[in-house]
Amino acid sequence: MSVSLRNVLISDAVDSACLELLQNHGINVTCKYKLPKDQLLQEIKNYDGLIVRSDTKVTADVFAAATSLRVVGRAGTGVDNIDTEAATRKGVIVLNTPGGNSISACELTCALISSLARNVAQACQSLKEGRWDRKIYTGSELSGKTLAVLGLGRIGREVATRMQAYGMKTIGFDPLVSAESAKQFNVEKMELEEIWPLADYITVHTPLIPQTRNLINETALNKCKHGVRIINVARGGIIDEAALLDALKDGKCGGAALDVFCEEPPKSAITLELIQHPAVIVTPHLGASTNEAQQRVAVEIAEQFIAIAANCSAAERACYTVTGVVNAPILAAAMVQTNTPWISLSKEMGKLIAKIIQGAKLGTYVSIKTNGYGMENRKFLGTAVLVGMLTGHTKNGLNLINAPALAKDAGIEVSQSYEGNNEVPTLTVTVSEGKNFSHSVQGTVRADELPYLLTIDDANFGPTGVLLSNNIHIFQCQNCTTNLTAIITQLTSKGANIINVAIATGKNVWIAVRTANEFTDNISIPGIISF
Numbered sequence: 142m143s144v145s146l147r148n149v150l151i152s153d154a155v156d157s158a159c160l161e162l163l164q165n166h167g168i169n170v171t172c173k174y175k176l177p178k179d180q181l182l183q184e185i186k187n188y189d190g191l192i193v194r195s196d197t198k199v200t201a202d203v204f205a206a207a208t209s210l211r212v213v214g215r216a217g218t219g220v221d222n223i224d225t226e227a228a229t230r231k232g233v234i235v236l237n238t239p240g241g242n243s244i245s246a247c248e249l250t251c252a253l254i255s256s257l258a259r260n261v262a263q264a265c266q267s268l269k270e271g272r273w274d275r276k277i278y279t280g281s282e283l284s285g286k287t288l289a290v291l292g293l294g295r296i297g298r299e300v301a302t303r304m305q306a307y308g309m310k311t312i313g314f315d316p317l318v319s320a321e322s323a324k325q326f327n328v329e330k331m332e333l334e335e336i337w338p339l340a341d342y343i344t345v346h347t348p349l350i351p352q353t354r355n356l357i358n359e360t361a362l363n364k365c366k367h368g369v370r371i372i373n374v375a376r377g378g379i380i381d382e383a384a385l386l387d388a389l390k391d392g393k394c395g396g397a398a399l400d401v402f403c404e405e406p407p408k409s410a411i412t413l414e415l416i417q418h419p420a421v422i423v424t425p426h427l428g429a430s431t432n433e434a435q436q437r438v439a440v441e442i443a444e445q446f447i448a449i450a451a452n453c454s455a456a457e458r459a460c461y462t463v464t465g466v467v468n469a470p471i472l473a474a475a476m477v478q479t480n481t482p483w484i485s486l487s488k489e490m491g492k493l494i495a496k497i498i499q500g501a502k503l504g505t506y507v508s509i510k511t512n513g514y515g516m517e518n519r520k521f522l523g524t525a526v527l528v529g530m531l532t533g534h535t536k537n538g539l540n541l542i543n544a545p546a547l548a549k550d551a552g553i554e555v556s557q558s559y560e561g562n563n564e565v566p567t568l569t570v571t572v573s574e575g576k577n578f579s580h581s582v583q584g585t586v587r588a589d590e591l592p593y594l595l596t597i598d599d600a601n602f603g604p605t606g607v608l609l610s611n612n613i614h615i616f617q618c619q620n621c622t623t624n625l626t627a628i629i630t631q632l633t634s635k636g637a638n639i640i641n642v643a644i645a646t647g648k649n650v651w652i653a654v655r656t657a658n659e660f661t662d663n664i665s666i667p668g669i670i671s672f
């Protein structure tokens with residue numbers, strides 16, 4: 142899948158490597174940083190691509206105001222500043238650069254852990270202010286202490302392995318990482334309730350999602366060791382700032398290192414008090430701020446834009462891959478060449494079945510079945526079927542990204558399944574509405590990589606099937622012979638150049654006529670339905 146990307150706005154301080162790479166591929170780039178919200182809402186109308194870091198908040202009203210926006214790129218990891226649900230509904234792709242800044246975020250975390258242990262920041266400040274306070278800044282060794290890592294993804298595991306070199310015991314929690322795989326990087330996986338009383342240091346490396354908001358809260362802090370130290374280089378909001386401040390005040394928490402805050406730059410009284418607390422060391426969201434990480438994420442986001450830019454040549458696009466699709470798993474599948482004809486088939490089948498049932502009616506139930514060798518991992522074809530079904534029935538902007546959401550809005554219920562018992566790979570779409578009707582179409586992609594229609598309802602077009610192309614015209618009638626003559630006579634009299642006729646007989650007779658020329662005139666013959 143590719144989209145038009147002619148004008149791109151970069152609204153945060155992304156390394157100039159991004160701008161250069163895009164411009165070298167003929168994409169116009171405008172850099173406007175720190176745009177006030179009302180200006181962004183105006184400005185966004187002029188662009189089909191937007192690139193941000195964490196400063197720009199790409200909220201639902203930005204998507205509502207955007208008339209031609211197709212892609213939002215995050216030159217970084219966390220996408221909590223982008224309303225990905227609003228993006229999906231609008232059919233806008235969200236991309237990020239996972240991994241591009243992991244090492245930098247990890248190294249800052251490790252620096253903060255050791256600074257906490259040895260009061261580096263406080264001692265530095267004291268000496269700069271003219272004091273020679275050796276005694277009050279006595280620290281503690283990291284060796285032999287227990288570090289709990291919450292979130293064992295890219296950054297969490299890098300932090301764990303580096304802190305093991307200091308002699309720390311590493312334990313951790315992540316709902317998606319098994320004990321066996323945690324063991325491979327020497328982290329003992331435990332439940333949170335086991336972790337709280339054991340940890341000397343707790344560092345968080347999860348995304349900010351509903352499940353991780355206030356992960357470290359008053360209840361958790363009360364279960365921790367006296368003097369526990371907390372580090373957050375992930376996202377403000379994962380730690381309850383008010384609870385942390387209280388725990389610091391009564392000594393339950395012995396120190397905290399924070400790179401990120403609930404609001405950035407911080408304004409609330411609680412956050413400001415937290416920042417000023419003598420046992421707290423802070424940095425202004427610097428986790429990804431290294432030359433190396435910024436260069437990497439800038440290049441990675443530009444490369445992904447080029448990989449999907451329809452206005453770049455196929456050869457240019459083929460140089461790069463899309464590695465960070467956040468909101469549209471189908472996009473990655475659609476980029477694989479062998480899937481392309483199947484996606485075309487699915488769209489054509491969706492269009493045809495929508496015509497047969499005269500539009501995607503509210504409450505329609507759609508069952509999509511893939512069958513045969515190689516079809517087990519092609520569940521994404523269901524989305525392409527929905528694009529076909531909804532074509533012409535929804536407002537503008539229908540695509541592979543928002544089709545499931547728009548289908549849901551239209552009351553269409555979708556089920557998908559795979560059956561492995563057929564040698565020929567096929568896709569079957571059945572649409573039913575209670576007892577009112579049930580229709581189905583089945584198709585395949587042949588070795589020529591073209592889509593073919595095999596059956597409509599109980600009528601079979603034979604093993605060859607009918608090539609589904611723009612110039613195929615389908616008719617339904619009760620009997621074949623007289624109707625076929627009437628159809629051919631009328632088509633020819635209206636200028637259609639017929640090259641092929643296929644007939645499938647079941648409860649009804651289905652006639653598929655292929656013309657050499659594009660032919661859009663209505664055919665009106667009593668007793669014959671034309672699709």
Ligand SMILES: NC(=O)C1=CN([C@@H]2O[C@H](COP(=O)(O)OP(=O)(O)OC[C@H]3O[C@@H](n4cnc5c(N)ncnc54)[C@H](O)[C@@H]3O)[C@@H](O)[C@H]2O)C=CC1
Nearest residue numbers: 218219246292294295296315317346347348374375428429
């Ligand atoms: N301060 C900074 O400048 C930077 C901050 N970050 C932040 O760090 C976060 C982590 O980044 P990566 O490691 O690259 O992400 P990742 O996606 O590789 O790892 C996140 C891990 O958190 C786990 N997780 C999800 N819910 C959890 C829960 N309830 N409890 C425990 N673990 C849970 C996931 O299963 C996953 O393994 C990002 O989401 C981003 O917000 C990333 C880069 C720079």
Ligand SMILES: O=C(O)C(=O)COP(=O)(O)O
Nearest residue numbers: 194195196217218219429
């Ligand atoms: O990549 C991330 O998740 C970060 O937090 C980095 O944010 P930044 O790009 O430095 O504003």
